[in-house]
Amino acid sequence: MTVSDALLPAALRHRTSFVLARLAALSRMHCAERLATLGLNQHQHAILCCLDEFGPAIQRDVAARLDLDSGDLVSFLDRLQTAELIRRDRDPRDRRRQILTITQAGQRLLNQAETLLDEAEPELFAGLAAAEVEQLRALAAGVLTRHTAQAWRHQGAPA
């Protein structure tokens, strides 16, 4: 029985959704702080990941992948572009589209971000063994894939 056990009502401590919300808020703060030192927010980091891993893509596809509002994506991209972390080129074959490409500077910053986050997680999950963290991640990911698969069935697959 730790101190915080006495603080929170048992009805909340035993509710998975509540505990998850709390932990996510903690995790969010923790990671957002680190990324902020590089001038990135979480979505911008995710965008760089996308472009780095899947190569150049148009905004619509990035938004679909990350489940971002296309309007919000624009402002994130604006900052990434002015920081020269990405390029935004009109598709000559469909001039409505903007082809997003991560720059070398973007890749370098992404590497720094990944390093920062790699260092942040052990600190965030202090008290849990590495295997337990992986277990936590796997369980959470299991729930997620289940739901994203459902969303797929309901509204059809993005490109």
Added chain:
Amino acid sequence: MTVSDALLPAALRHRTSFVLARLAALSRMHCAERLATLGLNQHQHAILCCLDEFGPAIQRDVAARLDLDSGDLVSFLDRLQTAELIRRDRDPRDRRRQILTITQAGQRLLNQAETLLDEAEPELFAGLAAAEVEQLRALAAGVLTRHTAQAWRHQGAPA
């Protein structure tokens, strides 16, 4: 390899903080919907839990317990009070304080809320066995208690 595995970059799928944030957002939506049918938000539910489990308390202590901004607490309580789910009585021995008490109607609604959430979790965590959900909760709670204990050491214990 499920469909969503192909959607998200591996760099994000393997990052615990990212997966947790996603799951928490999903969980939040899921639970907030249910509670909204009772006219409650998550904080109001938590407040009712507090008053039900620990008995009458002043606003300062409830805010400390739930880590809520005292200003925000006021507006939550206003709605709870007009709905007659709680009573707000001035402490005769310290007229600055308001003593919060859950009413019988509040307890009835809290029971309904708990039932709703009990039903919501299996649906939210479909695909995970009950034991796995508990494992997920326990792991998350472990990280949380660790951090709340740290916060205690740094800024002293609330009453």
Added chain:
DNA sequence: CCTATTCATTGGCGATGCCAGCGATTGGTA
């Protein structure tokens, strides 16, 4: 051609979390 659709962009709305300041009240101290 003319119409419908797609894509990026802009703007606004509501909810949330956080912080500063204000009155009322109390406690401590000279």
Added chain:
DNA sequence: TACCAATCGCTGGCATCGCCAATGAATAGG
């Protein structure tokens, strides 16, 4: 007793975030 500091609840403001509607440019289909 008189004064000063601290506490408690309350108000208001600000920044962020996710979500949605509307617009303009460009394309696709009949």
